[in-house]
Amino acid sequence: MSVCQSCGACCASFRVDFHPAELAGGAYAWGEGVPAELTVPVTPAIVRMRGTDGAAPRCVALAGEVGVAVNCTIYDGRPSPCREFDTEHAACARARQRCGLPPLSAPPASG
Numbered sequence: 001m002s003v004c005q006s007c008g009a010c011c012a013s014f015r016v017d018f019h020p021a022e023l024a025g026g027a028y029a030w031g032e033g034v035p036a037e038l039t040v041p042v043t044p045a046i047v048r049m050r051g052t053d054g055a056a057p058r059c060v061a062l063a064g065e066v067g068v069a070v071n072c073t074i075y076d077g078r079p080s081p082c083r084e085f086d087t088e089h090a091a092c093a094r095a096r097q098r099c100g101l102p103p104l105s106a107p108p109a110s111g
């Protein structure tokens with residue numbers, strides 16, 4: 001299991017905005033694309049993953065428990081911001097901290 005499969009903090013921390021062309025049936029859809037009903041329109045050129053814009057964001061496509069075991073239910077068709085984000089991203093540590101998870105580089109606790 002990858003570290004991300006026991007985390008999910010970034011899916012529960014940030015707005016996830018992308019171009020509607022990545023929606024299912026769109027010209028730039030990855031795989032089957034993002035089902036439109038999982039998004040909300042923001043502008044004619046921006047849609048947002050439902051649930052990611054709030055005081056306690058959580059993407060509607062995220063299944064499981066953050067910090068324990070999670071998976072993206074639309075993984076093959078997830079939008080470009082999710083594809084570009086990984087553990088090398090500076091915002092990864094911020095997301096983990098926000099969700100009460102230790103930084104990935106932390107040494108194992110002694111004792």
Ligand code: SF4
Binds near residue numbers: 005009010085091093
């Ligand atoms: S916050 Fe970092 S470790 Fe957690 S799921 Fe996102 S990329 Fe993976």
Ligand code: SF4
Binds near residue numbers: 060
């Ligand atoms: S679409 Fe998937 S990878 Fe992207 S924020 Fe939602 S649950 Fe996370």
